[in-house]
Amino acid sequence: QKEVEQDPGPLSVPEGAIVSLNCTYSNSAFQYFMWYRQYSRKGPELLMYTYSSGNKEDGRFTAQVDKSSKYISLFIRDSQPSDSATYLCASQAAGNKLTFGGGTRVLVKP
């Protein structure tokens, strides 16, 4: 079993819709949770960074962590074609290495 699981997609939505992305993880020691966005043929860029359970909002992006169910979510409101990318979730225990999910490809259609 992978430590961080993510549906590979692709997830196709119309412009303006809410994009909902999820990951599950198995390691109870994970405390830090991140979402990276990766455009085709580019390096991943950090979108959201959260510690422990709770919500974090940044513009159109909201990250949620539920440690009791080991569930990580990212919501993108008012999606734009420029949001089309692969989204990678990552988790980390304190002082340890990041563990990445396989990524979910998102396509926002105009």
Add this chain to the structure above:
Amino acid sequence: NAGVTQTPKFRILKIGQSMTLQCAQDMNHNYMYWYRQDPGMGLKLIYYSVGAGITDKGEVPNGYNVSRSTTEDFPLRLELAAPSQTSVYFCASSYSRPGAGNEQFFGPGTRLTVL
């Protein structure tokens, strides 16, 4: 700041050849990492370094070597290239403190094909 830079962008190698992938960062980060990403897959850690002179193996270190003589540079060496090393290689860096999380910043990647 240039952030994390990688060279070359693309390379084609023949089986058995060797090469060095270059990585540099100008953010004074103490930690640096090398990942590989295969099509449709996530990132797998090859090697990492917590500071100059200190390196350690990640999840998939076989066939690779690293060195860290300065804070800024973290080259990855492939000694005897094999088709299984065809991948996209990403270098990353972060400023990390013991017992804390770290936000990693990635370079643009090197696309390597071994034929």
